[in-house]
Amino acid sequence: xxxxxxxxxxxxxxxxxxxxxxxxxxxxxxxxxxxxxxxxxxxxxxxxxxxxxxxxxxxxxxxxxxxxxxxxxxxxxxxxxxxxxxxxxxxxxxxxxxxxxxxxxxxxxxxxxxxxxxxxxxxxxxxxxxxxxxxxxxxxxxxxxxxxxxxxxxxxxxxxxxxxxxxxxxxxxxxxxxxxxxxxxxxxxxxxxxxxxxxxxxxxxxxxxxxxxxxxxxxxxxxxxxxxxxxxxxxxxxxxxxxxxxxxxxxxxxxxxxxxxxxxxxxxxxxxxxxxxxxxxxxxxxxxxxxxxxxxxxxxxxxxxxxxxxxxxxxxxx
Amino acid sequence: xxxxxxxxxxxxxxxxxxxxxxxxxxxxxxxxxxxxxxxxxxxxxxxxxxxxxxxxxxxxxxxxxxxxxxxxxxxxxxxxxxxxxxxxxxxxxxxxxxxxxxxxxxxxxxxxxxxxxxxxxxxxxxxxxxxxxxxxxxxxxxxxxxxxxxxxxxxxxxxxxxxxxxxxxxxxxxxxxxxxxxxxxxxxxxxxxxxxxxxxxxxxxxxxxxxxxxxxxxxxxxxxxxxxxxxxxxxxxxxxxxxxxxxxxxxxxxxxxxxxxxxxxxxxxxxxxxxxxxxxxxxxxxxxxxxxxxxxxxxxxxxxxxxxxxxxxxxxxxxxxxxxxxxxxxxxxxxxxxxxxxxxxxxxxxxxxxxxxxxxxxxxxxxxxxxxxxxxxxxxxxxxxxxxxxxx
Numbered sequence: 001x002x003x004x005x006x007x008x009x010x011x012x013x014x015x016x017x018x019x020x021x022x023x024x025x026x027x028x029x030x031x032x033x034x035x036x037x038x039x040x041x042x043x044x045x046x047x048x049x050x051x052x053x054x055x056x057x058x059x060x061x062x063x064x065x066x067x068x069x070x071x072x073x074x075x076x077x078x079x080x081x082x083x084x085x086x087x088x089x090x091x092x093x094x095x096x097x098x099x100x101x102x103x104x105x106x107x108x109x110x111x112x113x114x115x116x117x118x119x120x121x122x123x124x125x126x127x128x129x130x131x132x133x134x135x136x137x138x139x140x141x142x143x144x145x146x147x148x149x150x151x152x153x154x155x156x157x158x159x160x161x162x163x164x165x166x167x168x169x170x171x172x173x174x175x176x177x178x179x180x181x182x183x184x185x186x187x188x189x190x191x192x193x194x195x196x197x198x199x200x201x202x203x204x205x206x207x208x209x210x211x212x213x214x215x216x217x218x219x220x221x222x223x224x225x226x227x228x229x230x231x232x233x234x235x236x237x238x239x240x241x242x243x244x245x246x247x248x249x250x251x252x253x254x255x256x257x258x259x260x261x262x263x264x265x266x267x268x269x270x271x272x273x274x275x276x277x278x279x280x281x282x283x284x285x286x287x288x289x290x291x292x293x294x295x296x297x298x299x300x301x302x303x304x305x306x307x308x309x310x311x312x313x314x315x316x317x318x
Numbered sequence: 319x320x321x322x323x324x325x326x327x328x329x330x331x332x333x334x335x336x337x338x339x340x341x342x343x344x345x346x347x348x349x350x351x352x353x354x355x356x357x358x359x360x361x362x363x364x365x366x367x368x369x370x371x372x373x374x375x376x377x378x379x380x381x382x383x384x385x386x387x388x389x390x391x392x393x394x395x396x397x398x399x400x401x402x403x404x405x406x407x408x409x410x411x412x413x414x415x416x417x418x419x420x421x422x423x424x425x426x427x428x429x430x431x432x433x434x435x436x437x438x439x440x441x442x443x444x445x446x447x448x449x450x451x452x453x454x455x456x457x458x459x460x461x462x463x464x465x466x467x468x469x470x471x472x473x474x475x476x477x478x479x480x481x482x483x484x485x486x487x488x489x490x491x492x493x494x495x496x497x498x499x500x501x502x503x504x505x506x507x508x509x510x511x512x513x514x515x516x517x518x519x520x521x522x523x524x525x526x527x528x529x530x531x532x533x534x535x536x537x538x539x540x541x542x543x544x545x546x547x548x549x550x551x552x553x554x555x556x557x558x559x560x561x562x563x564x565x566x567x568x569x570x571x572x573x574x575x576x577x578x579x580x581x582x583x584x585x586x587x588x589x590x591x592x593x594x595x596x597x598x599x600x601x602x603x604x605x606x607x608x609x610x611x612x613x614x615x616x617x618x619x620x621x622x623x624x625x626x627x628x629x630x631x632x633x634x635x636x637x638x639x640x641x642x643x644x645x646x647x648x649x650x651x652x653x654x655x656x657x658x659x660x661x662x663x664x665x666x667x668x669x670x671x672x673x674x675x676x677x678x679x680x681x682x683x684x685x686x687x688x689x690x691x692x693x694x695x696x697x698x699x700x701x702x703x704x705x706x707x708x709x710x
């Protein structure tokens with residue numbers, strides 16, 4: 001097959017142009033794959049040995065850079081807590097927007113195009129700008145100007161909400177991952193056969209009943225995929241939480257919405273830039289990277305799997 | 319398929335129910351609610367710009383004055399000033415002002431005058447470093463032999479020239495594009511046009527897996543592994559520089575450029591290729607001379623969106639660029655970008671201070687740049703899809 005495709009139809013001779021062109025573009029493809037493989041293998045080979053039950057279950061009370069005693073439990077908990085909180089905010093808003101876009105909006109109207117444009121644009125805003133937005137809007141405005149004076153008007157000195165906290169980090173990330181959820185949900189809503197909706201309407205259901213009882217249950221795997229992709233994207237983001245909630249070190253786990261938290265990604269940044277002896281602390285650094293990658297890649301794979309299952313099911317329905 | 323289309327045209331139509339009758343007033347409310355929530359993306363874009371720009375407004379309008387020493391006047395002039403002016407001049411709150419007698423105020427005036435005399439040795443002390451002139455044009459600072467662009471927010475005289483940061487960002491982004499675009503484009507052509515169906519099935523998701531690597535991990539990899547390897551290969555001076563950061567940035571944008579370019583190439587109708595093949599061209603000639611030119615706006619969009627992603631990427635450049643704010647177009651020099659500056663300095667900037675506001679201004683600038691590149695990329699893709707579908 002391969003040899004055939006590189007033979008000219010006209011002359012029947014070996015086609016050097018084809019050989020060269022296929023070679024160069026193929027090389028580019030496999031170079032990218034090789035780089036990906038090198039990164040993953042390098043991280044896994046160097047980090048695997050550092051992974052131990054102790055590493056997963058210990059904190060950093062005995063020193064951030066203590067190779068034998070430091071662990072990542074507080075960071076795993078902090079990262080999980082902030083992404084879980086985020087999903088609570090982002091899923092309802094994202095799914096509702098997707099419902100409007102697919103079920104109600106006229107796809108050609110200028111207004112719908114503006115919404116779509118905004119969604120696409122939101123996906124391209126730099127993550128550090130989200131961080132600044134978190135400071136300017138959530139912490140300084142909502143927290144400091146609105147909530148603090150409202151919740152304890154008698155004590156103007158007390159700052160509870162107007163400072164970096166896990167809730168502000170989660171909200172910032174929710175704004176950032178909104179497009180991910182919208183796009184994934186929209187895709188799954190569009191894949192549902194129109195006949196299902198029509199059948200429901202024909203039986204006398206209203207449009208809203210149809211959406212809630214027929215459309216949404218069918219779209220559930222798609223919504224889940226969107227949520228998982230959002231979580232996997234947010235779990236690795238550091239820039240938006242740098243000044244909205246991540247802490248260098250916390251003696252205790254966060255136990256309220258206004259606490260700061262330790263974070264896996266931020267911890268990687270700290271370990272690779274603040275360590276006085278990078279070679280010595282490399283084992284815990286690599287192990288932390290492995291933990292973060294395992295988290296994001298597992299989530300990605302689950303999303304891919306759920307999506308594949310969904311497509312298979314919908315193909316059967318169609 | 320054809321049957322279904324006819325059917326949907328004849329039926330009442332899902333969209334036709336838009337203004338249809340509602341069984342319950344509650345449904346009307348819920349549907350209006352759905353509509354309101356769907357505006358969230360627009361509202362968020364608006365809020366982001368509003369609240370990032372808001373913090374930077376005094377800088378935009380030149381209302382800030384960072385000069386260490388401002389205009390002074392002699393004690394005798396005190397009588398000429400109104401109470402409000404005097405209070406502002408001495409930097410007092412109304413309560414403080416009210417509680418002071420004339421003698422204390424006179425003393426304060428004297429202190430202020432002495433402060434000025436002591437510090438006026440340094441001519442830079444009277445300079446407003448947050449003015450547009452000093453943020454963009456070079457200035458000959460005391461102790462320097464010629465006018466220079468300097469970003470030095472933590473020093474006696476804070477210097478806020480943003481040119482070194484702009485050059486740093488552009489340099490790293492340029493290296494990233496030069497590295498990523500050929501690779502991603504080549505891969506897009508290969509995957510969409512030349513690879514067989516089975517290879518395509520696994521190649522596309524695997525390349526896109528690269529997007530699943532968090533940028534802090536790419537930064538870590540560039541800092542710990544790539545920097546040393548590249549230094550030993552190219553033998554340059556500073557271990558961390560725009561080149562290392564650019565290559566790592568390139569890895570971050572390859573999935574973006576690849577996805578969009580591949581999408582554009584795939585959306586070129588199969589009939590184009592089939593016609594070319596029927597006329598006797600080979601597979602690669604069809605890909606290179608027919609499909610690629612047809613999809614070229616999509617390729618352009620991929621590059622523009624890749625640019626937007628690269629210039630806004632933070633963790634990679636923060637960790638791998640060396641972070642020295644020097645003006646140099648040499649890619650092997652240590653470099654500080656706008657994003658890395660915001661990330662590194664925000665924590666130590668006083669809320670509401672000059673430094674804080676200038677960092678927000680950099681953020682607003684980044685927002686505008688990426689907003690425009692996203693908009694351009696989006697429009698181009700939309701047009702292209704329209705044209706290739708040949709409808710409406």
